[in-house]
Structure formats: C-alpha cells, structure tokens
Amino acid sequence: xxxxxxxxxxxxxxxxxxxxxxxxxxxxxxxxxxxxxxxxxxxxxxxxxxxxxxxxxxxxxxxxxxxxxxxxxxxxxxxxxxxxxxxxxxxxxxxxxxxxxxxxxxxxxxxxxxxxxxxxxxxxxxxxxxxxxxxxxxxxxxxxxxxxxxxxxxxxxxxxxxxxxxxxxxxxxxxxxxxxxxxxxxxxxxxxxxxxxxxxxxxxxxxxxxxxxxxxxxxxxxxxxxxxxxxxxxxxxxxxxxxxxxxxxxxxxxxxxxxxxxxxxxxxxxxxxxxxxxxxxxxxxxxxxxxxxxxxxxxxxxxxxxxx
Amino acid sequence: xxxxxxxxxxxxxxxxxxxxxxxxxxxxxxxxxxxxxxxxxxxxxxxxxxxxxxxxxxxxxxxxxxxxxxxxxxxxxxxxxxxxxxxxxxxxxxxxxxxxxxxxxxxxxxxxxxxxxxxxxxxxxxxxxxxxxxxxxxxxxxxxxxxxxxxxxxxxxxxxxxxxxxxxxxxxxxxxxxxxxxxxxxxxxxxxxxxxxxxxxxxxxxxxxxxxxxxxxxxxxxxxxxxxxxxxxxxxxxxxxxxxxxxxxxxxxxxxxxxxxxxxxxxxxxxxxxxxxxxxxxxxxxxxxxxxxxxxxxxxxxxxxxxx
Numbered sequence: 001x002x003x004x005x006x007x008x009x010x011x012x013x014x015x016x017x018x019x020x021x022x023x024x025x026x027x028x029x030x031x032x033x034x035x036x037x038x039x040x041x042x043x044x045x046x047x048x049x050x051x052x053x054x055x056x057x058x059x060x061x062x063x064x065x066x067x068x069x070x071x072x073x074x075x076x077x078x079x080x081x082x083x084x085x086x087x088x089x090x091x092x093x094x095x096x097x098x099x100x101x102x103x104x105x106x107x108x109x110x111x112x113x114x115x116x117x118x119x120x121x122x123x124x125x126x127x128x129x130x131x132x133x134x135x136x137x138x139x140x141x142x143x144x145x146x147x148x149x150x151x152x153x154x155x156x157x158x159x160x161x162x163x164x165x166x167x168x169x170x171x172x173x174x175x176x177x178x179x180x181x182x183x184x185x186x187x188x189x190x191x192x193x194x195x196x197x198x199x200x201x202x203x204x205x206x207x208x209x210x211x212x213x214x215x216x217x218x219x220x221x222x223x224x225x226x227x228x229x230x231x232x233x234x235x236x237x238x239x240x241x242x243x244x245x246x247x248x249x250x251x252x253x254x255x256x257x258x259x260x261x262x263x264x265x266x267x268x269x270x271x272x273x274x275x276x277x278x279x280x281x282x283x284x285x286x287x288x289x290x291x292x293x294x295x296x297x298x299x300x301x302x303x304x305x306x307x308x
Numbered sequence: 309x310x311x312x313x314x315x316x317x318x319x320x321x322x323x324x325x326x327x328x329x330x331x332x333x334x335x336x337x338x339x340x341x342x343x344x345x346x347x348x349x350x351x352x353x354x355x356x357x358x359x360x361x362x363x364x365x366x367x368x369x370x371x372x373x374x375x376x377x378x379x380x381x382x383x384x385x386x387x388x389x390x391x392x393x394x395x396x397x398x399x400x401x402x403x404x405x406x407x408x409x410x411x412x413x414x415x416x417x418x419x420x421x422x423x424x425x426x427x428x429x430x431x432x433x434x435x436x437x438x439x440x441x442x443x444x445x446x447x448x449x450x451x452x453x454x455x456x457x458x459x460x461x462x463x464x465x466x467x468x469x470x471x472x473x474x475x476x477x478x479x480x481x482x483x484x485x486x487x488x489x490x491x492x493x494x495x496x497x498x499x500x501x502x503x504x505x506x507x508x509x510x511x512x513x514x515x516x517x518x519x520x521x522x523x524x525x526x527x528x529x530x531x532x533x534x535x536x537x538x539x540x541x542x543x544x545x546x547x548x549x550x551x552x553x554x555x556x557x558x559x560x561x562x563x564x565x566x567x568x569x570x571x572x573x574x575x576x577x578x579x580x581x582x583x584x585x586x587x588x589x590x591x592x593x594x595x596x597x598x599x600x601x602x603x604x605x606x607x608x609x610x611x612x613x614x615x616x
Contacts, residue, residue: 221608303530304565305569
C-alpha cells in the first residue's frame with residue numbers, strides 16, 4: 001500500500017440549495033478528498049490550515065477515519081477559511097455568496113516528515129504555488145502526482161498553474177475549464193492539448209454527465225449514476241478525486257487499466273456525496289453500500305456484444 | 309427477422325455549420341432512420357411523401373439499400389418538405405431558418421399491404437395524428453412500437469401526443485423534452501412519469517452526453533463516442549433511432565438486455581452520421597467500419613471490477 005499526501009482546504013461551508021440551507025458546516029477540498037480516500041484504508045495525510053474557531057470534533061472526525069492530521073496547522077488567533085454558496089434550481093450552477101480566505105491567505109503547507117516519501121500526492125484545488133510547494137517538499141519524485149484545479153487560477157495565476165501542470169501526472173479538470181485552458185471546444189482535442197502541457201493522464205469531469213479519462217489515444221468514460229435527486233453537489237468533484245487517488249494509492253498500480261477502475265470508484269463515491277449536505281453522507285458510508293453501488297454502475301454501463 | 313415500418317419525413321435540408329454550408333441535400337427523419345436500419349439488412353419500408361421536385365436518384369439511393377419505397381407517395385405537382393438550419397459554434401444549438409411543409413401539409417400515410425403485419429413500427433418525428441394513423445393501419449398490434457417526438461408537438465398537439473404515447477412500447481425523447489413533458493428536472497423521475505403515460509421503455513437522448521434507457525427499475529447508459537469534431541449533427545437522433553429499431557427488428561428480441569445492445573448500435577451509427585454533412589457518411593458506411601467503432605465503444609465503457 002502506498003502513502004497518500006493530500007493538500008487542500010479544510011474549511012467551513014454554508015450551503016443553500018432548493019432543498020434547504022445549512023449554517024457553517026465542515027467543508028473544504030482536502031476534507032472531501034480525505035474522507036473519500038479513507039474508504040480504502042490508505043495511509044493518508046492532510047496538509048492544510050485552520051483557525052482557532054475550528055471545532056476539535058471536526059479534526060477528530062478526520063482522525064477517526066485514519067487520516068493523519070499532523071499536517072493541519074492550527075492558527076489559534078486566526079479564522080478558518082469560509083465559503084458560502086447558493087445553488088440554482090438545476091443544481092448545476094451556483095453563486096458564491098461569501099469567500100473569506102482568513103488563515104488561508106498565509107498558508108505555507110508543511111508536509112509531515114514521515115509522508116515526504118509518499119508515492120501518491122493529491123494536489124487539491126489551491127493556489128498553484130502552494131501546490132508546487134508540496135511537490136518541492138517531497139523527498140523524491142512521487143510515483144503519481146494528481147492535480148485538481150479550477151478556472152479561478154487560469155484567470156489569476158496562469159503562469160504558475162502551467163508550471164505545476166508541467167510537473168504532474170494526472171490532471172482533473174471540468175469540461176468548461178478544459179475548454180478555457182486550451183481554447184478548444186472538442187474535449188478530445190482539448191485533452192490532447194493538455195497532454196502536451198505535461199500530464200500523461202487527463203480526467204475531464206462533466207458533472208452529472210460523467211467523466212472522461214484520456215491517455216495517449218485511449219479514452220475511457222464513466223457516467224455519473226442517474227439519481228432521483230441531487231441534494232447538494234458541494235464536494236462532489238473533490239470526492240471524485242479522493243476516490244480516484246485513494247484507490248490508486250491502495251493498489252499502487254498506475255496503469256491505464258487500473259485508472260479506469262479508479263474513475264469508477266471516484267464516480268461511485270461522488271454519487272453518495274451529493275445525497276446529503278456537506279460531508280454528512282460520507283461520514284458513515286459503509287463498504288457494503290459502496291459495493292452495492294458499484295454493482296449498479298456495472299448494471300448501468302456493461303453490455304455484451306461479441307466482437308471477433 | 310422481423311419486418312420494420314418507418315414513418316417520417318423524406319425531405320430536403322440546407323445546413324450551415326461553422327465548417328461550411330450545403331445547398332438542398334437529402335434529409336428527413338425517415339431517410340436517416342432508414343439508412344441506419346439498412347445496416348442490419350432488415351426488411352424495412354418507409355412511409356412518407358415527397359414532391360415532384362424530389363430527385364429519382366435519392367429514391368434510388370434508398371431503394372438500393374434494400375428499403376421498400378412503395379410507401380413513399382410522390383405528389384408530382386407538389387414540393388418536397390424543406391428545412392434549413394444553422395448551427396451555433398458549440399454545435400449543440402441551432403436556429404431554424406426555413407421550414408416549408410409543402411406536401412407534408414396534406415400527408416396521409418399509407419402503409420404498404422405487405423408491411424401491415426410488421427413486428428416493429430418506428431414512428432419518426434411527425435404530427436402525432438399521423439403517427440396514430442400508421443398504428444391504426446397495422447393488421448395486428450405490432451410487437452414493438454417505437455416513438456420519436458419533439459417539443460413542437462408538446463406545445464402544439466399535446467393531447468394527440470399523449471394519445472400516441474399511450475399506445476407505444478418505447479419512446480425516444482431528448483432530455484429537455486423529457487423535462488418539459490413531465491415538469492421534472494431529474495431524468496430518473498421524468499422517466500418514471502413517462503412510464504406512467506404508457507411506454508414500458510423510455511430512452512432519453514442527451515446528444516453529446518449519450519443516452520439513457522429506463523425500464524422499470526433498470527437503467528442503462530450509453531455515452532456518445534467522444535469525437536474530435538462534430539461536423540454536422542443533423543440526423544443524429546434519427547440515425548440513433550434507426551440503429552436502435554433496425555437492430556431490434558433484425559434480432560426480434562425485445563428484452564431489456566437486447567435493448568441495451570440496440571442502444572449501443574444506435575449510438576455507434578449516430579457517431580458516424582455527424583462526421584459529414586447530411587446522409588453523406590451513412591451512404592457508404594461499411595460493416596467493417598461499424599465493427600471497429602463498436603470495439604471503440606467497448607474500450608470506452610467496459611471495466612473489470614470483481615464484485616462478489
């Protein structure tokens with residue numbers, strides 16, 4: 001089993017959807033990634049920062065899942081990063097109501113000593129320079145570095161973003177962002193252009209329309225599970241990344257064939273995440289439930305056509 | 309092998325896309341359905357109407373594919389139905405520039421005598437009363453009646469549409485239309501409500517995002533093949549319906565398992581249709597090309613996760 005370093009936000013979210021609203025609850029990219037990866041019982045460590053207002057019970061929650069939290073800096077006189085958003089009726093678009101960076105403004109990630117030899121690094125959405133700093137701290141080049149990012153950094157730190165993209169093996173990015181980054185509408189062409197920027201593997205996330213994995217001339221597609229209702233999409237992309245990286249860390253097999261499985265695990269876990277507010281559904285998710293849903297994924301996608 | 313009756317337009321299309329434009333070329337729902345179904349060497353008959361301006365070479369093209377054209381009425385002093393449209397840069401939306409109904413205005417479909425006992429009926433997009441008239445002419449209830457329709461009839465002939473929906477086994481409809489018909493955003497809930505209107509099988513087409521097949525609590529999903537460029541989407545939905553109905557007519561097996569295969573064949577054929585203007589790509593498509601692309605579909609979607 002490989003070790004997994006996760007860098008990303010640990011945060012407060014306040015969410016409003018057509019189904020209800022929350023006060024400040026546990027959120028953040030690294031939180032969702034960590035909870036998803038924890039399903040594979042990997043040795044993982046979250047590198048992040050919170051304020052003195054961050055409830056110890058949230059840290060306990062992560063710790064109880066077997067996640068190393070020694071890399072989460074607590075700034076006792078600071079406030080935790082806070083994001084608030086409101087989803088529209090279609091649940092596919094949202095407005096950000098509040099973004100308070102707080103302690104994140106001066107975040108200098110420190111990778112715990114015993115995780116500097118991790119084989120897998122999952123760089124959650126953050127400033128590209130913060131992501132680079134994590135890569136720089138690794139004792140040796142990790143076997144697999146995975147990057148998640150978003151359009152905000154394309155608009156505000158493109159050169160830094162291109163620098164980190166050059167250094168990673170897998171990028172996960174959504175369809176609109178892939179188009180923005182490359183200026184290409186066709187996702188096939190966009191993926192090829194992103195390959196040329198560095199990553200051998202390109203994962204394009206299409207939300208409710210699933211995800212595509214590109215590697216050389218190979219393409220794999222995993223749908224999102226069709227759900228009766230999407231209750232709260234917050235964290236779905238991070239949960240996908242957590243399932244993907246967690247499965248790869250557990251298996252230590254970074255082949256295209258195994259990445260296909262990792263995509264399916266990522267999609268499966270994301271399908272749970274959206275069923276309740278925030279991390280609620282992930283907190284007490286059982287392996288039996290995951291197993292059943294993987295079965296549903298098979299039913300959804302597998303067919304028998306004999307080809308000679 | 310079952311016989312297949314296809315009702316729908318045989319028409320002139322003039323198309324403009326970011327890649328170019330055409331003069332009046334061969335188009336129409338029944339044309340695309342027929343050409344796709346012809347790949348399965350089924351006994352099929354197109355029931356339609358054209359004007360005296362319709363070139364005999366187009367009729368020959370259909371006839372040479374083995375399609376019975378005795379049900380295509382030729383109104384020598386009339387003009388053929390004409391549609392002209394312009395696609396936007398994203399190729400997902402289009403403006404209709406011209407719609408000239410011409411002979412379609414007085415179309416009374418007549419099913420050829422030797423096709424009245426057909427096991428499979430494919431009702432292409434037309435006024436619901438025209439579709440009902442074809443069902444009424446069948447000597448006995450067909451084993452499988454498939455309906456394609458669109459929002460125009462929801463807006464202008466909803467009662468008639470609900471009447472034909474009540475009488476068919478499979479409906480193919482796009483995602484926005486499924487939402488409009490049911491008032492439900494979730495496609496899972498929308499499909500259930502459409503089931504309640506009559507059809508045992510509901511196919512929801514999502515264009516570049518693939519297609520879903522619903523039957524009771526079973527769901528199957530087929531992606532659209534990711535393509536470098538979509539050259540002209542005209543006829544893709546009809547080609548999908550043609551591949552679907554053609555495969556089912558050929559096999560005579562109307563089980564859910566076999567419909568999954570039919571969906572894959574439909575998606576495969578549609579992926580060719582969009583590569584060139586109009587019917588151009590379908591005219592000389594070989595079974596070897598189809599075979600190769602089915603293999604690509606397998607590569608795209610199949611994965612190995614052992615579940616006990």
